[in-house]
Amino acid sequence: MRPTDRQYLKSHEWCKIENGIATIGISDHAVSHLSDLVFLDLPAKGASVTIGESFGEIESVKAVSSLYSPVTGEVVDTNKELPDNLEWLSQDAFAKSWMIKVKVSSTSPDLIDSKAYDAHCQAEG
Numbered sequence: 403m404r405p406t407d408r409q410y411l412k413s414h415e416w417c418k419i420e421n422g423i424a425t426i427g428i429s430d431h432a433v434s435h436l437s438d439l440v441f442l443d444l445p446a447k448g449a450s451v452t453i454g455e456s457f458g459e460i461e462s463v464k465a466v467s468s469l470y471s472p473v474t475g476e477v478v479d480t481n482k483e484l485p486d487n488l489e490w491l492s493q494d495a496f497a498k499s500w501m502i503k504v505k506v507s508s509t510s511p512d513l514i515d516s517k518a519y520d521a522h523c524q525a526e527g
Contacts, residue, residue: 404430405496409472410519411512416496417472424473424504428460430495431523436462439488444501449477453510457502469501472510479503 404410408418414432418425433439441461451457456468457477480502484490490499514522 404516404520406516408496409513409515410522411470411472411510412514412519412522413470415470415472417509417513419473419506419509422506423478424475424506424509425500426457426472426502426504427500428469428491428495429519429523431526432467433491433495436460436464436467438463439491442485442488442501444480444485445477447477447480451475451477451502451504453508454512471504472513473504473506474508475504475506477502478505 408416410416410429414429416427416429439460439462444458445451451471451474453471453474455471457471458469460467460469481500484499484501
């Protein structure tokens with residue numbers, strides 16, 4: 403069961419906003435479809451991210467996928483341990499496998515709740 407304390411993009415990124423800071427990652431659905439992850443590229447602290455634009459890439463043995471930002475703002479932290487521990491994403495895509503934290507200036511109107519995201523994933527297959 404996916405956490406209900408965050409919102410999701412249909413491109414499979416999740417976002418949890420607390421005190422103006424968005425913690426961002428990718429969903430279990432995305433991880434299961436990518437499988438066999440081999441590389442993760444994340445922005446540096448201080449970088450700017452923009453709603454709907456790529457903030458990094460994740461690579462599996464199958465494909466390279468862009469990671470899309472659900473918010474606009476400044477990166478205040480990156481999960482420096484995650485690129486060397488990609489198995490964390492398979493173990494729990496919603497806990498220690500967060501990717502970036504962003505000081506939010508605006509959020510995407512395309513964010514949906516966990517119930518709508520579950521329905522989207524079922525429809526997608």
